[in-house]
Amino acid sequence: MKIETMDIEDKRSNAIIAWAKNPSNIISVLPNVVGIENNVVKLKFTRFLLFSFEGEFVVEPSFIGSGIVEYKLTDKKGNEIKIIISAEGKSGVKLSVSYSGEKEWIVGKGLHKILEEISNGIKNELSKLPEVEQQTVGSKNFSLSLSKISSISKLIMKSKLAKTEDITLKEGEVLSYVEGIISDFANYPLIYISGSGSSTFRLLFLNGELKGIYILKDGKDSFNEDDLNHLSGEFKIHVYVGISPRILEVLEQER
Template sequence: MISKVGKLPIADKEFVKSWCSDFSNIVECIPSAIKSGNTIILELNSGIFRKKLKLNYYIKLDKNFFQVNFINEDNKLRLSIIIDDEPFFQIYYEGANENEFKRIMDEIGKNIKEKLYLSYIRYKDEIRNAILSDKLKNVSFVTRIVARSKLLIEREIYTTDIISVIEEILSSISPQPVLYISGYGDGVFRLIFINGEFKGIYINYNGKESYTEEELKNLKGKFKISVYSAKLGDILSNEE
């Protein structure tokens, strides 16, 4: 019997539980694993020899506990994730392939930490983007941005392709910590880019409000466009 224990890199219990409940996340952490129905197939590498194991899996999930058992006649691999104030994982193996499974368990532990952390970073970015998009509707928030920013470009245009106009503007400006782009006229749009990445949008066009980049393609007409440069701290300090 061999075992491994490790601390998880984040303490957000609800996120950890949600991440575990998507079994594909777990499968992706197991090297060479292929899911097939209610089984997974593992490939073991013993020097010049390779062999495949087919293991049935059984999942348990409750408020503070996730566990999956992978079992066949000769092998039992158990992964448990304890979801408390300091979440951690336990991996246990018993069977005829301890040498090969020691390496697999090390990889599982490493992958769980890395993939869970990266998923959490993406999740936090999505939340921040949603917050900024929602804030862009607020006139007082926009006014504070403008008051703390430097005006780089101001022009009036008529266009049927606002996305191309924005891309042209972005390509003409040197990198900035924060760019705020606003357009007023036959509609309203407000965009924020942080370190060159799109981070928030608000659109009001034909009486309809939207917070998705996809809706930009529908904007047509005459607009006065203003582009501002700001410091990152000035924007983030207004998120609260």
């Protein structure tokens, strides 16, 4: 097996992970691509201009927790390229790409180029984000704002309704359900989730990181994430998304 790694130092690791969770972003920056059809990419690697390896790889993404994104690219012969983007706290992210399979001496030489292109894609995405704004807004907690109807109304007016559904959740299932929503809308930096029923929960995420939580159960308020595990019953779910952290300025006015 051949492995290459690279570190990217940037405090906006959550924004990087959110970008990496979109398969289209990864596929669009891959070098050596000679064809794409749905989730299958055709890659061609060459060495010394005389030797080459070509294969059609199925792209399979997986999200491990909130801070690790993994892509497995596998062809019919079992040759596998694995790409991992993992958050390293506030210091940045670590990129790694590995290959196991036939003609490793050809494909292995192209792994560093894959890292470089993914790194360039990440840096291009970060260049679109206002760094100071990310640091100031991202460092704040908006849990108290989520307890106020006036704040919620303003947040909803500035966001886009992306999903509504009625769902029954057992005790301990809310967190995994929320993680699924975060994965589904990972290409949006701002996600607001509300669930109402016999109890109520409101969650605010910025670049995949929880920035606000409010729970109302049995007439008691809570701002503790652990209390989500004790919720159960039928819920009406609303998911709102936004493309800019500046939306949170409406909550700042309520603080």
